[in-house]
Amino acid sequence: MSSSVPNSDRKIVTGPAGYILEDVPHFTDDFPDHPTYPNPLQDNAAYSVVKQYFVDEDDTVPQKIVVHPDSPRGTHFRRAGPRQRVYFEPDDVLACIVTCGGLCPGLNTVIREIVCGLSYMYGVKRILGIDGGYRGFYARNTIHLDLKTVNDIHRSGGTILGTSRGGHDTTKIVDSIQDRGINQVYIIGGDGSQKGAAAIFKEIKKRGLKVAVAGIPKTIDNDIPIIDRSFGFDTAVEEAQRAINAAHVEATSFENGIGLVKLMGRYSGFIAMYATLASRDVDCCLIPESPFFLEGPGGLFEFIDKRLKESGHMVIVIAEGAGQDLLAESMEESTTLKDASGNKLLQDIGLWISQRIKDHFAKKMTLTLKYIDPTYMIRAIPSNASDNVCCTLLAQSAVHGVMAGYNGFTVGLVNGRHTYIPFYRITEKQNKVVITDRMWARLLSSTNQPSFMKQDKIHSNQLVGEPGTMKW
Ligand SMILES: Nc1ncnc2c1ncn2[C@@H]1O[C@H](COP(=O)(O)OP(=O)(O)O)[C@@H](O)[C@H]1O
Ligand SMILES: O=P(O)(O)OC[C@H]1O[C@](O)(COP(=O)(O)O)[C@@H](O)[C@@H]1O
Ligand SMILES: [Mg+2]
Secondary structure, three states: OEEEOOOOOEEEOOOOOOOOEEEEOEHHHHOOOOOOHHHOOHOOHHOOOOOOOOOOOOOEEOEEEOOOOOOOOEEEEEEEOOEEEEOOOOOOOOEEEOOOOOOOOOOOHHHHHHHHHHHHHHHHOEEEEEOOOOOHHHHOOEEEEEEHOOOOHOOOOOOOOOOOOOOOOOOHHHHHHHHHHOEEEEEEEHHHHHHHHHHHHHHHHHHHHOOEEEEEEEEEEEEEEEEEOOOHHHHHHHHHHHHHHHHHHHHHHOOEEEEEEEOOOOOOHHHHHHHHHHHHOEEEOOOOOOOOOOOOOOOOOHHHHHHHHHOEEEEEEOOOOOHHHHHHHHHOOOOOEEEOOOEEEEOOOHHHHHHHHHHHHOOOOOOOOEEOOOHHHHHHOOOOHHHHHHHHHHHHHHHHHHHOOEEEEEEEEEEEEEEEEEEHHHHHHOOOOOOOOOOHHHHHHHOOOOOOOOHHHOOOOOOOOOOOOOOO
């Protein structure tokens, strides 16, 4: 027998054997008599051959799938997908889509598939694009979106709607949603954007508006928790191979050649880690989560010297957020600049560490170092085939959820199943590489690099975190 646990902004349902459902808000929470309509999908030719195409109301997905015989069933999330009844009539819908934050491969595919899903599956005709991120709600005209305007956009990188950082004024945004009569808001963005979505949802609830807010997580860094991975990540790892291959060619073409590649990863080093594991030509991978030092026994310079003596060349991959502490120490005044959204503005660690390596070895050996920075080339390309499928299923899941009356959720893959995740779980922390995890051990064993850690630090509690959510 399940019971709901009263909590101001959380819908927790408990069940036998430690079952917990962290549910998402629904229109009927505030509008119990909200009219419902048969899902038009039942008359849709594409679905009519599929026997069970509506998701069962009790379908939920476990957050943890590695369990013991006596493990409590633990946290579950509501499964995504179409329901028997919908809470919007097609002609009543005025939907809008906004893209926020940094670019990521697949943004246009998500936009395209939200428009196609609303149009083809639910017969919705009125869909607006918000120009240039959150500030576009109140500072710009809207962009008309229909099947024709989005038909080919998935072939281009970036976002046809434009994006921005900063400019999130909750009152002005919700005023604009209310004045325009918008009743569905699809927000495609990273950790910052999802926090912004939560603030918008809270204001909409406070005003008692019948408006659905859905987040689609976008993070090339993979710094959003709970979800298996973000769209665009696979494309980024694949594209990074080209830079790593170039670095390997340069490094092997000169005596004591070093190819150094900087990849995205402000706080989380997933791209650097997976690009290194995919390449097998990388001798050293440096990420923000794994501190390292340059001089002395066990330091980076000692390892470079050893590896060059062994093979005469070396490839180093460094995430842009790695080593920022070392760089800051070397500067007279400590500058912690932030971008318009409050994210840390990084110094170019690739340039700095390249110069430090050249200076260190200048009097010791003939060394040729080539520094490659493909960061923006990687995030500005269109998504690959795998990510296009990921974008399509994410977008369709978001549309199904909103039409079924769910609200205040971020859609995401959890253990290979699409789910609706409450905003507070998405925004409560950032997803980071846990260097005491087996995945990082696989990385170290693939490059044979040292951990650059002093033994006493490796097992201190500051390093042991929850296992990362990468499900690969
Ligand atoms: N805590 C927050 N509350 C409300 N809006 C936020 C918050 N953090 C970021 N935002 C807004 O979300 C948008 C995107 O955030 P940003 O961090 O730049 O990129 P991303 O969402 O990709 O991580 C920006 O317009 C920013 O102003
Ligand atoms: O777009 P900017 O301001 O150059 O920011 C670069 C940052 O954007 C990212 O590509 C993605 O960051 P967001 O998730 O905040 O959009 C980071 O990897 C990188 O550090
Ligand atoms: Mg972010």
